[in-house]
Every structure is written in C-alpha cells, then in structure tokens.
Amino acid sequence: MRTVVTHYRDLARWDVKSFLLFSNIGADHVRLGTLLRKKQNQWNGTDDVPMLSLHFGGEFSQRESNQIKGQLFVADKGDIIPDQYSRALFTAEFPIYEIDTSVIHPVYLQLYLQSSAFKNLINSIVSGASGRKRVKPSDFESLFVRVPAMNIQEGIVNDWHKAQMEVHGLKKSASDLESSIDRFVLSELGIQLKEPQKNDGAFVVHFSDLERWGVDFNTINAKTARNIKGKYKSKKLFEITRATCGGKWGDEKPTKNSTVLKILRATNFDGINNINLSNIAERAIKTSEIPNFVLKKGDIIVEKSGGGEKTPVGRVAFIDLDIHYGYSNFLQKISIVEGVNPKFVYITLGTYHSVGFTKYLQMNTTGLRNLIMEDYWSVNIPIPPLLKQNEIVAKVEIIKKRIIDIQNQVIDKLQSAKADIEKAII
Template sequence: MCFGVEQGKAKKRFSVEFYQPIYQIFDIRLENSKFTCRSLSEICSLISDGTHHTPRYISDDKHGIHFISVKDVREWEISFEKTKFISEEEHHKLAKRCSPKTNDILLTKIGTIGKAALVPSNPPIFDIFVSVALLRLNENSISPPFVTYFLNSQVAKIQFSRVVKGIGVPDLHLEDIAAIKIPIPPLNKQIELVAAMDEARSQRNQKLAEADALLSSLDDYLLKTLGLESPVKDERKVFAIQTSIISGRFDPHFHAPNFKKIYRLLSKTTTKKLGEIVQFSKDSWNPKDEEKLTFRYIEISNVKPQTGEAIWTETLTKEAPSRARMLVHGDDIIVSLTRPHHGSIAHLSEEFDGCIASTGFAIIRSVSKLVNREYLWCILRSQLSLQQMLQRSSGGNYPAITKTELENIIIPIPEISIQEQIVAEIQRRRSESQRLRSEAESGWQAAKQWFEEQLLGGS
C-alpha cells in the first residue's frame, strides 16, 4: 500500500502506521465535526493509573479492599464479583496515588484496551492496577456519562488503535490517552445523547437478561419433567449421623443434612454414577510443539456459570498459561473442577474444535448410549448435580473436586424419550436465547453508530 501525507500534516510521530489512510480520513471527520474538539487532557483534572507494583493479596473477602484490574472492567460495568483483595494498610498506600470516586471513569489500558466504565454512586472502596487508567473531569459543563459513551465508541477506539504500543501485550500510555480528541456538544445536547443511549442500553440489557433467564431456569423445568420435587433446604449446623453409614469421608461438611435430601430425592428414580456412563479425555497439548503464533484458550472464567455458554480467548502461544494443556473437540462437555458448584459447565459446539482448555476442567469425551449428551450437560448443571459436586469438593475459599470424586456424582437416567423431550426444550430455549442476544447486539450497535453520527455526521 502506498500513500502520502500532506506537507504540514505530519505530527510528532513519524511511523508509517500512524498515517494509514483510515486515520487520515478520521482526522478529517474530526476536523469537520460541528462541535469543538478538545483533548482529554483539557477536560480532565486527573489522568492517572493504578500502582505499577503487584500488591500483596489477601484471601479475606469480608474485610479486604477490592483490587480492580483490567479483567474487572467492561463496557459500562465495573465487576466486583471476582476481584482480588488487599489489606486496608495496602489500600492507604495506594490511595495516595489515585483514589477512585463516584463519576470517575475507568479505562482499560493494558492487554484489553479501550473499555470504559463509570464509577457508580456509593461504590465499595477499591484500588486499581496499572492496567486501568482513571479519568476525572474538571468541568461541570461536561457529562461523565457522555464521556464514557464516547470512550466506548468507535470514534475513540480508532484513536486508541492508532497510538497503542506493545507487540505482544497492547499498552495505552497515559500521555496518549490524554491526547485523545473528543467532540464536545453543549451540555443539553450531551444530556439528550446520554438519555437516548441509556434507553438503548436498557433495552439491550433487558433482552440479555431474558436470554439468560431462559437457560438459568432450566433447573425447575428439569425437576418437573423428571417427576421430582425441588428439595427443601436444610441448613442445620448441628446434626448427628450413625457411625454405620460413615465411609471414606469423616468431615461434617460431607454429611450435612442438605446433601442427604438430594440423595433421598435421587433414590426415587433410576440413576447411575457419572463414571459409569462417561469417559474423560486425556488429550493434551504442548505449546512447544505449536507452530501457530496464537491459540484459542478456554479458561474457567470463559464459561458463564448462569448459562453454561463458553467463549475462547485468542492467546499468544509464547505466553501460554501453564494450565493451558487440554485439547478439546466439538461436542465435548467441559466441567470446571474449581468451585464446580458454580456451574461453569459447557457443551462445546463444533466451532470449539481444536481449542485448548485449562487443566482446571475435566473433559467428557465419550458418553454411554443410555444418555443423550445434551441431556447430560443439562443435568450436570442442575442443582441435583451441583450440590453433589459441592459435597465432594474440598478446600477453603476455592473448593475443588477431583475427577475421582466427580465420577461418583449420581445422575438420574430417565427413558430416552424423556431425555429427548428435555433436549428438545433445551434446544428451543437455546435458539430463543440466541435470537434475543442477536437482537440485543444489533440494536446496541445501531445505537452506537447513531451516537457517533451525532458527533461526526455521516461517514
């Protein structure tokens, strides 16, 4: 590709990539915006990032302080569900650098770049890592939600991609973030744009919630179809058991009354142990033997517990995590061995063939003819199975189950016709869920394009 740069148009940078035609065209669109363009440095009183040193983490999630890194920041959302924690003493040290507060904006800057989230009202106390930038506006005439929508737009992402550094791990430097240009409409126009985008985002979230509910409510349908009643929880902490029924495990957790009710329920139907109806795959992968520069990696966090849906992450082979060792194929069922009761269990479609999964998964490859594979996925994700996994797990904050213990999970085996009925309903719900997700995303992308056109005009 050959292209030129007009005399006087060259800026501080002299790299060929910086002056690619797509960026020059974008410069013209920014210049032609009907609104004044200002840099983030002009509208922010603070542009900083978190500590550049890895702090000492603690396991106390009740008294610890949330520590936010790039994985905890998504478009418009700061997730506090799976953060690491630091001590209050560590927090007081880090807060001297930057202390996030309501209406600050977090922006991911290392690894996954360009995802912006607004700090909500009354957030829990938290600190940030170097992979996250903090932006604090200095003017009342600029709406923080408006700037957040802008930073999540293609208008901002093109600017990010133009200045990002790093070969293996993308890195947005603070000075480059500060130089990002943003068209600034009058405040009343900002409020109008934010209201429209809030409505579009609300509609998107509603459709996504409906899609999730279709899959997460399968448990109730499953029990009803199997002719079983949902067991009443028994949370007693003090109980007695007969010594004659103790075998193998002596810990009180294993013999808790709540688990006993599961087995009483299962005794009313035909069952088999999981190890009697499946075989686990031992296929492994070694990054040293991989010729490709990247591979598709499935870690435990890539499986959504609420729905059992999986995604992969394109990962550099030379940076393969030590646990990226399990070769999977389409139609495999992967079961998380860490916190298995959370339900991170996925039935992989053919597009996952050749992916690499974490050793934190058990890979079910062969399934008995007595069991429909889709039915097995559904029953493994039901509370009938998840509670058994919790019972057979060991460990404190991160309970895990071994494959041997997983093989002892009791699986109800109804007639094939009943299994097929359940599978038909699963497929119906999955199809409807996919339709809702598709509508949610297409509507959201249309709204984002409209937002950008309001700032820059048509392309």
C-alpha cells in the first residue's frame, strides 16, 4: 500500500493516476508543455514531401501515397522526425511540435521520449477502447521529463551517436559480405554481368524479332538475362526440376475433408536468415492434396507473385529442415533432380534475383508483380561437377554465418546502448 500526498493546486486532474504519474518528479524535471510549442504548418499541396505515419511504439513508416483526405501538415528538420528526412507530412491526428533548443537537446528529448520508462507513462494515459488508442495532446504536454544541464545532455547524445556509428559500421560490413556472395557465385560460374544499357530516346526493332509485346522485354539487358552463359554447360531450370507444385491458401476453417496446416508466406522469407518461422499462418487444406503439397527438406520455394515498388519478384527460400508445412498460393515449390545439389540451385537463383535478372522475367498487374513462369523455367543455370557445387555451397554458408554473427553483434550493441542511455537519462 502506498500513500501519496500532494497539494490540491498541483493536481493535474481529478483522479489518483494523475498525481501518481508525477510522484517521482525531481528538481530537474520540466513539464513537456513548456519545452514544446505546437505548430501547424499546413502543406501547400504542391511541394514534394514524403508522408509518414508514427506508430505507437515510436517507429515511423512512409506511406505509399499522399492522396489522403483532410488537411496535411509539414514537419521540418529540427522537429522530431527520422534523420533521413528533411521534411515530412503528417495528418492532423499527429500534433507537430517545435522544440525549445535553448533548454533541451532535440536528440536527447527523442531518446527520452522513446525510453521504456516514458513509454510506460504514455501507456498510463492512453484513452480509447479496444482497437484504436489515443493520447490527448493536453495529457502528453502535462507529462514531465528530466532535463539535466546541457553539457550532460550533449554527453548522452554523443554516446548514442558513437554507438550508432559502430552499428552503422557493422551493418556496412554485413552488407559488403552479402554483396560478396553474388560476386563469388557469378565468378565461380563464369557469368559476366554487363553494364546496364540505357536507350536514349527511341529504338527500332523488327516486328518479327519481338518476343513479346513489351518495350522493356525486348531490350539487350532483358535478352541477356534470359540467355545466361557461364563456363560450365548450362541446363534450363525445368531440366533439373524433378517435381513442382503451386502453393495453396486453403480455407479459414477446416471441414471433414481438410486438415489444418502451417503455411509459409513470402513475408516469412528472411534474406540471409532464409526463413523466419514466426508469425506462420494456419489454413485448412484438402487432406487428399497434402502429400504432394507439403514441403520436404531440400525443396526450394520461389516467390512467383508479390515483389515491391523497388524489389522484383522472384525471391527464393530453401527448406533446410524436416518441417510439415505448406506454402501460399503466391509461392511455387521446386524439387531438384538427383545429382544436382538443391542448395546450389537455391544459391544460384538467389544471386539471379539479387543482381536483377528476374526483373526481366516478370510482368506487372495492378499493384502486383508476377513471374512469367514460362521464362523462369527456361532460365539457364551453369551446372559444374557436383564436387564444385558442394564447394560453392560450403563457401557461401561460411559467408552467411559471418553475416549472421555480425547481425547478432548489431542487436547486442543496440540493446546495450539503449540500456546505457536509459540508465543515464532516467
């Protein structure tokens, strides 16, 4: 049982929670409302400014379109927005504040507002039932933050920037290693990348030479991607495929003729980490279809529909475990013939996607990219002797392990830095 004594004049509102929130306030704590000034710089509708959303956990995400009904407001550099943006748009539901930088360092304030202790305070003033939750600006402005001397704030910010620089260096090392995989695979297979050729203005092609109705499809770069050559004899993908099966989405609820099965989706593809087995969907699949449908160790799954605005479709994942899972209708399962290492094929197809070959093996529909499967099955794969395939796989696995080790270092560094910062500011 805890007793709290407060003057009536210091009550922010008529409830116990209001003064429990402020019971740990010290001499160096300042009310947010005195540090921030609300601004409403309305967007003129013409300037090219990215639109962001702020999520409850403190993360920002960019919206696909600025075509939002209602007024939009501009936040500038110096307001609390991600470093990579000089300006950003927000809807009226996100108040924008200017910071009194003579009293508090903007980055220090950002770190303070994203600390777990302050998030707990925010959670205690949330209003709204299940679904969308809100924080009243007046309640937010009534909260207190610790504001030490400016030199102490700057020291905390410098420590954070130092940690960020170390993390940036680690991420660059991981990125360089990831790029080295593609260079290594292409070099080992004797595949040479040509510099992208730009067509300035018009180009002429005979109607008889058109392979398909599409300008991009008939460029030199596209034809090169569909006729890959290396130092080993090549085989078409379909020639080394023992079996294949399209994915299924099934039904939400099972019947007497169906069985609930865990279903992998493209969202479970996890780059270097291959597959993330968290957040797995469960769907009811016809029991009679499961034997040929279920994934087996050594299978490759290809993203045949999806992609993104800047990412071509055609990502691949490898089933390295004995798992009784299915896969969604946006994916295609490929089982490789005996005598060819399936992980070698997976690595090669992954490199083709990374270097942009699959860009020329797709077509776009409304908001979706689709692999042209006829072309994908006909893609050339240089097939070295099995011993060489195994050697390539082993070396790529070593590089991937180094990347994963670095990724774990990044996680540890960020967690350690955040813990140190929170201890310093709270």
